[in-house]
Amino acid sequence: xxxxxAEPEFQKKLDWVDRFVGEEVEPLxxxxxxxxxxxxxxxxxxxxxxxxxxxxxxxxxxxxxxxxHLGGDGWGQLHLAQxxxxxxxxxxxxxxxxxxxxxxxxxxxxxxxxxxxxxxxYLRPLLDGDIVSCFSMTEPQAGADPRMFNCRARxxxxxxxxxxxxxxxxxxxxxxxxxxxxxxxxxxxPIHEGATMFVVPRxxxxxxIVRNVGLFDEMPGTGIEAYLRYEDVVLSDDDILGxxxxxxxxxxxxxxxxxxxxxxxxxGLASKAFEMTCERVLSxxxxxxxxxxxxxxxxxxxxxxxxxxxxxxxVMQTAWKIDKYNDYKKVRKxxxxxxxxxxxxxxxxVNTAIHIHGSLGITNEMPFGDMLYMGFIMGLADGPTExxxxxxxxxxLRDYKGIDDLFPSQHVLKTVAAAREKxxxxxxxxxxxxxxxxxxxxxxxx
Numbered sequence: 153x154x155x156x157x158a159e160p161e162f163q164k165k166l167d168w169v170d171r172f173v174g175e176e177v178e179p180l181x182x183x184x185x186x187x188x189x190x191x192x193x194x195x196x197x198x199x200x201x202x203x204x205x206x207x208x209x210x211x212x213x214x215x216x217x218x219x220x221h222l223g224g225d226g227w228g229q230l231h232l233a234q235x236x237x238x239x240x241x242x243x244x245x246x247x248x249x250x251x252x253x254x255x256x257x258x259x260x261x262x263x264x265x266x267x268x269x270x271x272x273x274y275l276r277p278l279l280d281g282d283i284v285s286c287f288s289m290t291e292p293q294a295g296a297d298p299r300m301f302n303c304r305a306r307x308x309x310x311x312x313x314x315x316x317x318x319x320x321x322x323x324x325x326x327x328x329x330x331x332x333x334x335x336x337x338x339x340x341x342p343i344h345e346g347a348t349m350f351v352v353p354r355x356x357x358x359x360x361i362v363r364n365v366g367l368f369d370e371m372p373g374t375g376i377e378a379y380l381r382y383e384d385v386v387l388s389d390d391d392i393l394g395x396x397x398x399x400x401x402x403x404x405x406x407x408x409x410x411x412x413x414x415x416x417x418x419x420g421l422a423s424k425a426f427e428m429t430c431e432r433v434l435s436x437x438x439x440x441x442x443x444x445x446x447x448x449x450x451x452x453x454x455x456x457x458x459x460x461x462x463x464x465x466x467v468m469q470t471a472w473k474i475d476k477y478n479d480y481k482k483v484r485k486x487x488x489x490x491x492x493x494x495x496x497x498x499x500x501x502v503n504t505a506i507h508i509h510g511s512l513g514i515t516n517e518m519p520f521g522d523m524l525y526m527g528f529i530m531g532l533a534d535g536p537t538e539x540x541x542x543x544x545x546x547x548x549l550r551d552y553k554g555i556d557d558l559f560p561s562q563h564v565l566k567t568v569a570a571a572r573e574k575x576x577x578x579x580x581x582x583x584x585x586x587x588x589x590x591x592x593x594x595x596x597x598x
Contacts, residue, residue: 158234162227168211169238176204178242186243186522187376189252190284190324204248205281215250215259215279217413222263223279224250229471233416237464240420243522250281254323256413257406258285258332261349265394265402270351274330286328286354288380289403292320296536298343298400305335305348305387313337315350315358315385325378326364328354333382334399347399350391358385368525369516408480408487411534415467415490418530422460422501425523429456429505443508452508456501463497466490485547488540491530495537499527564588 158166180189180200188194189201208214209225216232218224227235232251239245246252255278262275277283294300303317315335325331331352338346352359360383366375394402433443433453443449470486477483502523506513513520531537555561568588572579579585 158231162231162234165211165213166234166238169213169235172204172207173238173242173245176207177245177248180244181242181519184244189244189247190376191327192282192284193327201244201248205250208249213249217251217256217409218259218263218279223259223275229412229474230468232413233468233471236413236416237419237423240417241424246417247281250279251413253410253413254287255285257410258287260409261332261393261402261406262351264405265349266351267390269390270393274351277329283329284324284327286322286325286331286378287406288319288322288325288331289334290320290322292318292379296539298347301334301336301343301347303333303335303382304339305337305350307337311389313350313387313389313391315352315382315387317382318362319378319380319382321365322378322380324376325354325361325380326376330354331359331380332393334403338397341397344400345397348396349393349399349402350387351393352382352385352387352391356385358383369521405480407534408484411491412467412470412474412487414530414533415463415494416471418494418498418526419460419464419467421523421526422463422498425498425502425505425520426456426460428518429453429501429508432505432508449508452504456504459497459500463490463493466493485544488543488547491534491540492537492544495527495531498530499524502527565592568592 157163180197184194184197188197192198205214212225213235215224216227216235219226226232235249236246236251239249239251246256259275259278262270262278266275274283274285278285291301291303293302303315303319305313305315307313315333317335319333322331331354333350333352334347335350336343336346337348340346360381362379362381364373364375365377365379366372367377430453433449436443438446444453466486467490470483470490473483473486474480480487502520506518506520506524509518509520512518559566565588568586569592572589572592579589
């Protein structure tokens with residue numbers, strides 16, 4: 153049974169991680185653009201990260217999202233949640249610890265669904281931190297509705313496949329060694345029965361980057377979110393991940409883990425913004441007193457702190473459930489709820505931090521811009537908030553049922569009548585009773 157503190161053995165590791173990230177990894181956030189953690193061509197950065205990764209391995213904390221038999225140092229989701237809350241403080245920490253998205257999700261599905269050949273070719277070097285990968289699922293015309301996908305892989309007479317179509321927001325494709333592509337293989341079947349995953353080498357003929365798309369503050373052509381066009385890409389059955397027409401099952405397995413891992417890391421990022429806010433209100437004065445002494449500021453501090461703690465506890469409980477059931481489907485509602493809360497808590501925390509820092513908060517001399525649009529990204533990545541709200545509502549309502557009656561089951565007249573019937577042998581005794589009891593008795597006697 154999990155309590156509210158880590159076991160002594162693991163707490164020692166968490167203490168080490170906290171010091172290590174603060175002293176060795178966070179400085180990278182101000183030396184390199186955050187996207188560079190995926191760029192194997194950045195010699196300076198990768199030379200710095202190599203010995204850091206070695207230290208992580210020596211601590212038995214490398215690729216903790218995977219269990220030992222699948223190639224990681226896995227401690228389970230609950231321990232991973234505790235670890236990721238620290239790693240979320242730095243954009244580079246997940247790469248140093250072998251837990252950076254999208255590589256974590258890609259490693260998971262390769263480990264669970266890949267062939268031995270695919271594991272040797274792609275999973276091993278991915279887990280070793282030697283390469284990066286890409287997940288190519290979203291399409292420019294489809295948004296969050298996979299039923300509108302039209303990127304197609306067609307079986308040929310010689311048994312091979314031809315892949316054609318476009319994909320959008322395929323992160324890190326420019327640096328990836330391979331791309332996992334979801335393509336329609338049976339257009340007559342529903343999407344959850346008619347799509348297949350393919351593992352495609354990035355340098356295969358016909359894999360073309362239309363352009364790399366940047367985020368808000370990035371210059372044109374400098375982003376890493378690729379707009380891809382697949383033009384007559386030749387594939388074989390050896391490139392299939394899992395079985396034909398089972399892509400949706402694999403995607404849901406991948407995205408379940410990805411969503412909760414994002415939530416874990418977001419706690420760390422939100423906590424960092426909150427710490428900066430607390431420092432600010434204890435350092436600045438206005439109208440003769442510290443900002444921290446003003447009630448409106450105190451209200452903001454308390455609200456932000458409660459939001460982070462609520463997210464932390466909810467994520468920890470969800471991680472515990474994942475470990476317990478070992479089945480993302482059974483925790484689908486909880487994961488979706490964590491995904492929703494992640495966006496809300498991070499954007500509110502950072503927005504408060506910006507406001508309290510005043511004009512300094514909106515400048516590029518503070519890190520809040522990157523933090524804020526990470527909140528926006530959390531509202532869209534792995535499915536928009538609105539889709540997850542629908543999922544939560546549907547899952548919650550399965551545990552309830554309606555009634556075939558004009559008035560609700562808790563209508564007072566009903567509950568009083570039932571209670572009177574249950575304890576009718578005692579109600580004649582003296583003593584004050586509910587006015588409703590007296591009212592019904594009067595109505596019966598009238």
